[in-house]
Amino acid sequence: xxxxxRVGKIPSKRHTTFxxxxxxxxxxxxxxxxxxSADSALLYHRHLPTAIVDAVAVEDFRLPLAPNHxxxxxxLRTQAMEWAGGLDAVTxxxxxxxxxDVHISFVVxxxxxxxxxxxxxxxxxxxxxxxxxxxxVHGALPVAEGDYVVIPTSTTYRVVPEGDLxxxxxxATGHIGPPKRYLSSRGQFLEHSPYCERDLRAPDEPLVxxxxxxxxxxxxxxxxxxxxxxxxxxxxxxWDGCLYPWAFHIGDFEPITGRVHQPPPVHQTFEGPNFVxxxxxxxxxxxxxxxxxxxxxxxxxxxxxxxxxxxxxxxARKGSGIGIGSLSLHxxxxxxxxxxxxxxxxxxxxxxxxxxxxxxTFRPLDLADxxxxxxxxxxxxxxxxxxxxWD
Numbered sequence: 001x002x003x004x005x006r007v008g009k010i011p012s013k014r015h016t017t018f019x020x021x022x023x024x025x026x027x028x029x030x031x032x033x034x035x036x037s038a039d040s041a042l043l044y045h046r047h048l049p050t051a052i053v054d055a056v057a058v059e060d061f062r063l064p065l066a067p068n069h070x071x072x073x074x075x076l077r078t079q080a081m082e083w084a085g086g087l088d089a090v091t092x093x094x095x096x097x098x099x100x101d102v103h104i105s106f107v108v109x110x111x112x113x114x115x116x117x118x119x120x121x122x123x124x125x126x127x128x129x130x131x132x133x134x135x136x137v138h139g140a141l142p143v144a145e146g147d148y149v150v151i152p153t154s155t156t157y158r159v160v161p162e163g164d165l166x167x168x169x170x171x172a173t174g175h176i177g178p179p180k181r182y183l184s185s186r187g188q189f190l191e192h193s194p195y196c197e198r199d200l201r202a203p204d205e206p207l208v209x210x211x212x213x214x215x216x217x218x219x220x221x222x223x224x225x226x227x228x229x230x231x232x233x234x235x236x237x238x239w240d241g242c243l244y245p246w247a248f249h250i251g252d253f254e255p256i257t258g259r260v261h262q263p264p265p266v267h268q269t270f271e272g273p274n275f276v277x278x279x280x281x282x283x284x285x286x287x288x289x290x291x292x293x294x295x296x297x298x299x300x301x302x303x304x305x306x307x308x309x310x311x312x313x314x315x316a317r318k319g320s321g322i323g324i325g326s327l328s329l330h331x332x333x334x335x336x337x338x339x340x341x342x343x344x345x346x347x348x349x350x351x352x353x354x355x356x357x358x359x360x361t362f363r364p365l366d367l368a369d370x371x372x373x374x375x376x377x378x379x380x381x382x383x384x385x386x387x388x389x390w391d
Contacts, residue, residue: 003187003188003197003242004240004241004242005202005240005242005244006238006240007138007139007203007204007206007238007239007240008139008236008238008239009044009206009238010042010044010238010240014042015028020046020237026044026237027044027046027047028042028043028044028045029043029044029045029049030042030043031043031152031154031155031241031243032243033152033153033243039241039243040241040243041138041239041240041241041242041243041244042239042240042241043137043138043238043239044236044239046208046231046235046236046237047230047235048230048231049233051229051230052227052229052230053213053228053229054226054227054228055225055226055227055228056225056226057223057224057225057226058223058224058225058226060223061090061091061093062093062095062103062105063094063095063368063369063370064368064369065095065097065098065099065367065368066366066368067364067366067367068331068364068365068366068367071331071333071334072334072380073330073331073334073336073379073380074327074328074329074367074371074375074379075320075322075327075329075375076096076326076327076328076329076374076375076376077325077326077327077374078326078327078374079323079325081106081108081373081374083107083108085110086110087107087109088111088113088114089107089113089132089159089167090113090116090159091113091114091217092108092109092111092113093105093106093107093167094106094107094368094370095368095370096327096367096368096371097306097329097365097366097367097368098365098366098368099363099365099366100173100363101172101173101272101273101275101361101362101363102170102171102172102173102272102273102274102275102359102361103170104170104171104306104359104365105169105171106167107165107166107169108165108166108167109132109164109167110163110165111161112158112159112160112161113160114158114215114216114217115157115158115214115215115216116156116157116216116217116218116219117154117155117156117216117217117218118151118153118154118171118219119154119219119221120153120171120172120220120221121153121172121173121174121175121176121273122152122171122172122175122177122272123150123151123170123171123172124148124149124150124151124169124170124171124172124272125143125147125148125149125167125168126148126149126167126170126308126310127143127144127145127146127165127166127167127168128145128166128167128168128308128310128325129145129164130144130145130163130164130166131143131144131145131161131163132159132160132161132162132165132167134149134151134160134245135157135159135234136151136156136207137155137156137207137236138155138207138236138239139203139205139206139207139236140203140205140207141202141203141246141247143247146249146251146310147247147248147249147250148247148249148250148269148270149245149246150176150177150245150247150248150270152175152243152244152245153175155244156216156233156234157245166325168308170272170359172272172275173273174272174273175272175273176272176277177270177271178269178270178271179268179269179270179271179276180271187242194253194254194256194269195248195252195253195254195269199248199249200247200248201247202244202245202247203244206236206238206239207234207236208234208235208236208237209232209234209235211231211232212230212231212232213228213229214228214229214231214233215228215229216228216229250279250281250355250357251281253269253281255267255281255282255283255284257283257284257285257286258286259286259287259288259291260286260288260291261286261291261292261293261294261295262286264358264360265278267279267280267358274361274362274363275360275362276360277359278358278359279355279356279357279358280354280355280356280357280358281354282312282351282352282353282354282355283352284350284351285346285349285350285351287350291347292343292346292347293315293346293349294315294338294342294343295337296337296343297335297336297338298336298337299332299334299336300330300332300360302332302362303332303360303361303362304329304330304331304332304360304361304364304365305328305329305330305336305358306327306328306329306330306358306359306360306361306365307330307356307358308326308357308358308359309322309324309325309326309327309328309354309355309356310324310355310356310357311324311355311356312353312354312355313354314354314356315342315345315346315349315352315354317338318339318341318342318345319339319342320339320379320382321376321379322379328379331364337383339382339383340385377389
């Protein structure tokens with residue numbers, strides 16, 4: 001993260017004597033990325049964070065993926081998926097798509113999740129509906145509809161929903177953060193960035209929990225392991241540094257507009273290993289007197305485009321059957337664009353009321369079985385309005 005935070009009790013100097021009221025030393029834990037050559041946080045535990053008493057391999061809740069073959073644009077309807085009650089935001093996730101760089105899933109959760117630690121990469125949540133508290137080793141972070149939440153690699157956390165929580169989950173095999181072009185060489189957001197430090201939220205006080213023989217589910221490159229920790233991981237009395245979970249509301253993204261249609265990079269919000277995330281928000285649209293505000297037909301020759309529609313009316317997709325909760329996949333090798341009539345209908349528009357989260361990947365996205373259960377089979381033919389499954 002681009003700025004320093006200090007939470008709870010810490011000593012004045014790193015790696016020096018820091019004692020609890022009973023005289024014992026607090027145990028330091030340095031969380032750092034890139035071999036401790038980049039961002040880090042220094043946490044002070046009441047007990048040894050290294051103390052585990054058991055480790056057991058457990059079955060993975062992720063599902064196998066298969067290529068998008070034959071190559072087609074896809075429309076998935078998360079709003080049509082059926083969900084059992086009592087699911088949690090970790091083990092209840094349903095895999096939708098993924099590749100070697102990123103895994104994308106969705107869940108409707110109502111129960112607290114187990115303690116979880118993803119040691120493979122950062123996680124990015126988008127809260128489509130509901131609210132929750134994300135409890136972490138750094139403290140608690142309340143989140144609600146419209147929030148993005150970034151969970152750094154190997155952060156121990158759990159999600160406690162407040163009612164039903166609709167959560168879109170992007171799991172990386174590396175780190176997720178603001179695009180480098182938005183940041184100075186020292187990590188400050190620059191003036192041209194569409195959001196800045198004032199828009200971010202992070203834990204502001206420790207979350208100290210007692211407990212013994214506490215289970216933590218850990219994702220690693222070989223699968224899932226359940227540790228039993230001698231003490232509860234949430235025993236941190238203070239921490240400081242630049243590596244921590246944080247939240248950012250999509251409504252605080254300030255759109256960049258122009259006289260004619262602007263390309264998708266102006267909407268970029270995050271970058272990850274071989275993928276980017278963009279936010280399309282309500283905005284003033286192109287103001288050239290002859291502009292066509294909806295996107296032109298385009299071929300993403302290096303990437304698959306996955307759009308999650310979360311609010312308003314997406315002008316370019318009118319007539320396609322897409323609604324709130326839909327996901328559209330437009331793969332590399334397919335030329336896509338506005339639905340028939342959308343370009344003409346958009347001429348003269350001054351404002352678009354639409355909210356969407358886009359993930360562009362630079363390797364093809366494969367599909368999981370749940371994707372087929374909520375797919376609209378007519379979507380691929382919606383530009384021609386004829387073809388298989390078309391009435």
